[in-house]
Amino acid sequence: MKEDIKTTSAPWKQIANMWNTYFTPPSRISKDEDEKYKEWLKEIKGERMKALVLGVTPEIREALIELGYETICIDINKEMILAMDSVLRMKNPNEVVINEDWLKNSLKDNDFDVVAGDCVLSNVKWQERDKLLLEIKRVLKPSGIFITRFFSIPREKPFRTINEVLEHFSKKEPNYRSALELVFELQIFCYNPEDHKGTFSEPKKVLEKLRVGDKFNFESKNLNKILDIVWNFWCEKYINKIYYYPYRDEEEERIEKFFEILKIYEAKDNDYSKITPMYFLKSL
Numbered sequence: 001m002k003e004d005i006k007t008t009s010a011p012w013k014q015i016a017n018m019w020n021t022y023f024t025p026p027s028r029i030s031k032d033e034d035e036k037y038k039e040w041l042k043e044i045k046g047e048r049m050k051a052l053v054l055g056v057t058p059e060i061r062e063a064l065i066e067l068g069y070e071t072i073c074i075d076i077n078k079e080m081i082l083a084m085d086s087v088l089r090m091k092n093p094n095e096v097v098i099n100e101d102w103l104k105n106s107l108k109d110n111d112f113d114v115v116a117g118d119c120v121l122s123n124v125k126w127q128e129r130d131k132l133l134l135e136i137k138r139v140l141k142p143s144g145i146f147i148t149r150f151f152s153i154p155r156e157k158p159f160r161t162i163n164e165v166l167e168h169f170s171k172k173e174p175n176y177r178s179a180l181e182l183v184f185e186l187q188i189f190c191y192n193p194e195d196h197k198g199t200f201s202e203p204k205k206v207l208e209k210l211r212v213g214d215k216f217n218f219e220s221k222n223l224n225k226i227l228d229i230v231w232n233f234w235c236e237k238y239i240n241k242i243y244y245y246p247y248r249d250e251e252e253e254r255i256e257k258f259f260e261i262l263k264i265y266e267a268k269d270n271d272y273s274k275i276t277p278m279y280f281l282k283s284l
């Protein structure tokens with residue numbers, strides 16, 4: 001599959017109106033992570049603070065509203081901007097949303113006290129990671145703060161075979177969260193450190209072999225329900241999307257070229273928090 005904006009950023013527009021249903025933790029911010037974003041944003045809050053949000057993540061925007069930040073959000077997809085506006089529980093008179101690319105934008109140098117974004121780096125091509133980090137540094141004031149989570153891949157895969165993965169999920173309640181967790185596990189299972197890609201096409205190939213006719217027919221009804229959500233949404237509606245995942249230590253090494261890591265937080269209510277930790281970073 002070709003690597004360009006059509007596979008990194010554009011697929012979001014296809015699922016914008018479904019995001020609120022299908023995106024649960026660990027992809028979406030958990031309650032504990034939400035509290036931590038608020039706590040960190042409160043901790044650095046001074047007079048007349050200006051924040052940049054990478055994306056239009058409702059939880060981060062609501063935290064900034066409550067704390068009285070002047071805010072700019074930047075997102076490449078109009079569909080996501082509209083869909084997230086409808087999810088927001090309050091409007092911010094001090095917020096402006098711009099429809100631009102993080103990597104090519106009209107933002108001024110040294111303008112923001114803080115940049116915040118949830119798992120943004122996995123949305124740009126591997127070769128563009130440094131570019132995005134440099135862009136964040138450019139728009140931050142000297143010693144400005146960058147707050148984010150990262151998605152990463154464990155160096156040791158938790159499951160050796162697909163049967164082990166299925167066995168684990170057959171004991172779970174079928175819901176959107178367990179379906180998303182299965183997507184994570186399938187992406188980890190299919191991960192190739194040579195290309196760093198988290199696709200939906202590779203998991204789909206694995207699942208295709210498990211189907212009997214046009215359905216999943218395992219003994220566990222719960223497992224079939226979880227697989228149905230993964231197949232019908234993640235492997236259909238979001239099939240073009242590619243994420244780029246690092247190993248956690250590899251990512252921390254990269255970050256430290258541009259930022260000082262002041263704090264790391266692993267949420268208590270996210271079973272994947274070791275591979276989706278939160279970072280509080282100071283621009284070097």
Ligand SMILES: C[S@@+](CC[C@H](N)C(=O)[O-])C[C@H]1O[C@@H](n2cnc3c(N)ncnc32)[C@H](O)[C@@H]1O
Nearest residue numbers: 009012027055075076077080101102118119123
């Ligand atoms: C902030 S990210 C991650 C949100 C969430 N934590 C997740 O991974 O499911 C998602 C948002 O980034 C936006 N986005 C992706 N690539 C972008 C780019 N290059 N420039 C601007 N916005 C981009 C998408 O449109 C989407 O609204």
